Amino acid sequence: MIKTQLLLTVNGREHEVWVRNDRTLLDVLHDDLGMPDVRYGCNEGVCGTCTVLLDGSPVSACTLYAVQAEGHEVVTLRGWSDPTEEPHPLQKAFLERGASQCGFCTAGMLLTASHLAEERPEATREDIRHELVGNLCRCTGYTSIVDAVEAYLQQREGGQG
């Protein structure tokens, strides 16, 4: 099948790739560009493990073809919080409350929750649950995750006030 040459902007860097039309953004980020912080899960947009930010908003990389991402800014977990630097305050909140166990869902949780914090700093516990409902976690039972996001929102509120 014919491959298309693309220029993908991921985490502020440009990557030139040759992809088949039917390769999803997840296929290309994970398999071709070797980004393990974007993970294979359900492949139907339900579980949230392949969450990336597309022009700042969370999307499922498995329901977007790579050819569609050209001309858009893609950010993965590592672009959002550089692993060689201090953890992001939201990551610290996750660590302090045991909101990450096996870690498979964590990248998607963090990106989705950080977007919520930007959009709606006043979000309630119910809002947090509503926003994170599309990110499945099989370890924590969610309570510690909601706790961590709530603590982070309160901390930001305090910091700004």
Next chain:
Amino acid sequence: MSQQMTRAAEPDRTPATCFEYQRAESWQDAVELLSLWEGEAKILAGGQSLVPMLNLRLAFPAALIDVNPIPTAEPYVDDGHLVLPALTRHSVLARSELVRRHAPLLSHAVQFVGNVRVRNRGTVGGSLSHADPTAEIAAVVLAMGGTITVLGRNGTRTIPAGDFFVTYLTTALAEDEVVTGVRLPLAGGSSWGFHEVVRRYSDFATVSVSVAAPEVDPAGLRVVLGGVADRPLLVGGDLLDPVLQAPDDPEAARTAATRIAASITPDSDLHGSADHKRHLVAVHTRRLLEQVLGDAGRNA
């Protein structure tokens, strides 16, 4: 055998689904491309139903026509209608002040569509064209008496929502036609109610009930049921007679809801048996009718 050979030749994780990918820069482009493919192409809008179907090998279109490059406007008001361009994403509907003011029922119901990632990509036109009988947007557009604007080789035509949904995943769209927008009568002062029952939060609705009562004309009360038939179901006018004759009587709401539930023949499936769905319809229709007619009475 052939599948194994394909896999050996292509070591990639996802086996090829083999489609041509074409970008439409305008709706006219999309129509021309649809015509060229003679029914073998699918329009790719938000991709939140279509791409999972391709990933799961449930659909095999020869080509995908990506309409995302087409420039789109925000929702706007025109001649007594709220106009939603087809590429309006659910997240835009959910936070639009204009939609909240003129279509509060839609503004409320859209937050139950999928999850946040689905709402960030999914579009109004895509949801309507997909025609899932449990879809929130289809039910609400029908309840609000909306019309769907489509473009084809022979030009533009408008289809009332009641005629648009034919059966499961099937609409009145011709092979060369694409949805370009939706027009909803302004419903700023109207009373409305929406409830959906789901097995898991964010999942497809087991049953949904939408109720819309225009401010000016209580007889225009419309009730739409989702998930109980092969398409969103507009409840026949005579079934609502009890509440129209005695809007203040809770017993009338109960009578109407019971009759409505008895009139439907839902399928039994993993989400629930037919009897269970009828029960859910009876309960939630009664509650919403009481609420909506109560609101209407207070507003009067």
